[in-house]
Amino acid sequence: MLSVKNISFSYSEVLAIDAISFDVKEGEVLALLGESGSGKSTLLKLIYGVLDVDFGLISWKNQEILGPKNKLIAGPEFMKYVTQEFDLMPFTSVAENIGVHLSSFYPLEKKQRTDELLGVVGLSRFAAVNVQFLSGGQKQRVALAKALARAPEVILLDEPFSHIDSFKKRPLRRRIFKYLKSKKIACVVATHDKNDVLSFADNILVIQDGRALASAPPEVLFKNPQHPSVAAFFSEHSCVDGDIYYAHQIKLASKGPVKARVVKSYFKGGNFLVEAAYKGELLFFEHDISIAPGSLVFLSLDKSA
Numbered sequence: 001m002l003s004v005k006n007i008s009f010s011y012s013e014v015l016a017i018d019a020i021s022f023d024v025k026e027g028e029v030l031a032l033l034g035e036s037g038s039g040k041s042t043l044l045k046l047i048y049g050v051l052d053v054d055f056g057l058i059s060w061k062n063q064e065i066l067g068p069k070n071k072l073i074a075g076p077e078f079m080k081y082v083t084q085e086f087d088l089m090p091f092t093s094v095a096e097n098i099g100v101h102l103s104s105f106y107p108l109e110k111k112q113r114t115d116e117l118l119g120v121v122g123l124s125r126f127a128a129v130n131v132q133f134l135s136g137g138q139k140q141r142v143a144l145a146k147a148l149a150r151a152p153e154v155i156l157l158d159e160p161f162s163h164i165d166s167f168k169k170r171p172l173r174r175r176i177f178k179y180l181k182s183k184k185i186a187c188v189v190a191t192h193d194k195n196d197v198l199s200f201a202d203n204i205l206v207i208q209d210g211r212a213l214a215s216a217p218p219e220v221l222f223k224n225p226q227h228p229s230v231a232a233f234f235s236e237h238s239c240v241d242g243d244i245y246y247a248h249q250i251k252l253a254s255k256g257p258v259k260a261r262v263v264k265s266y267f268k269g270g271n272f273l274v275e276a277a278y279k280g281e282l283l284f285f286e287h288d289i290s291i292a293p294g295s296l297v298f299l300s301l302d303k304s305a
């Protein structure tokens, strides 16, 4: 188990991580969900031992993970960290980059392993291409494959799909997380995109300004976000009379507790997102067709929807 106990860290005067705790068991995925600047990358650097904690303790299987004060080369053997900067050899082929940590003593195994990973990240056709000629998204996929090459026990992923086009991202995400589960690799993934985590994380830790704002499995957190800043990650939401509702939980009604004036309807493909003013605030609800601006509507609220 990866255990993070009550850790705090400051960059000189700025408190970046404030008393954060969590556990990640073998083969589990923990998502760190937070806005840019909330402390996700700092947290990953602390876990990997690039930075020293000011307070608290980080351990894997009851063995403390040491920072630079106590360990010259960051990163335990069993752990891999895919940073937001990839760290690849540009003048070397995709296949060589992926296999760089694999032993050349067993060329056949090395080739099989590299081929398997090329498949996982969808780069089989690019095996012989030098990394310098790849797009940002392709480089990101090489970095992922390279980190997986020697099946670590723990992998830390910092916004791992941020450079990848959305139509490639969806199947890639499924393959990567399936792969992690099949090899029982524990994963901590930092992201601000709910799509990276809702279907794949065992637990989500929402962080804001270096503090833990909420922590729960995806379904529990989605159904009961507790805080508007948590709901904001998942979907368009509104605070109505002190309660949080997603747009799909507010519906047009013949009469109802809420009487609002429509401001604008936004086409969303399957339906429209309608923006309306209520008690001086804006709220959002879904509807099959657009509604003319200025229309007065009654709305019903249903959390179980």
Ligand code: ADP
Residues within 6 Å of the ligand: 011, 014, 016, 034, 035, 036, 037, 038, 039, 040, 041, 042, 043
């Ligand atoms: P995230 O990855 O969630 O975007 P970071 O962990 O990169 O957040 O940053 C958290 C906070 O720490 C931010 O306020 C950021 O400006 C600050 N920070 C990050 N790196 C440094 C640094 N090297 N020196 C000083 N402040 C930093």
Ligand code: MG
Residues within 6 Å of the ligand: 040, 041, 042, 084, 158
């Ligand atoms: Mg970051």
